[in-house]
Amino acid sequence: MKFLCLDCDAQMASVDTAAPDDGTLTVTFRCPNCDRLVAMLANSMETQMVNSLCVDVGGRSAAPQPFESVRSHLESGAEGALRDATADGGPAWSRDAEQRLARVPGFVRGMVRRLYKEWAAERGIDEITLQVMDEARSDLGIEGM
Numbered sequence: 001m002k003f004l005c006l007d008c009d010a011q012m013a014s015v016d017t018a019a020p021d022d023g024t025l026t027v028t029f030r031c032p033n034c035d036r037l038v039a040m041l042a043n044s045m046e047t048q049m050v051n052s053l054c055v056d057v058g059g060r061s062a063a064p065q066p067f068e069s070v071r072s073h074l075e076s077g078a079e080g081a082l083r084d085a086t087a088d089g090g091p092a093w094s095r096d097a098e099q100r101l102a103r104v105p106g107f108v109r110g111m112v113r114r115l116y117k118e119w120a121a122e123r124g125i126d127e128i129t130l131q132v133m134d135e136a137r138s139d140l141g142i143e144g145m
Helices: 044-053 068-076 095-102 106-122 130-140
Strands: 013-018 025-030 037-042
Touching (some): 095 130, 106 130
Antiparallel strands (some): 025 037
């Protein structure tokens, strides 16, 4: 699915994605030609349906990787959730941090996981805990997300 600017006939670019705790989803798009903004709001049932389909909302900046969808399901699954730090070269996750991450909508969970991993790795943190997640959110200015 793509959104087109009716004035310019240009494909809208994703600007922001927000998934508040109430289960809704808001995606904001901007026209690259005329800067027109459009927002899409999905209610909690629509958001749940999109999550179940494993749809990536917001566009891509990198080319798809082989078996990307399968990998993301395995990575976010309960059985493979607690991974050792050496498995992917990043910090380990505490059980509490994994449980909090599991509440993030599936279609953005990989991006959120990567954000925390990169933040922790830059600071030499070996394990991502709830406290580390709170510090990262505060430092990155995303407390309300």
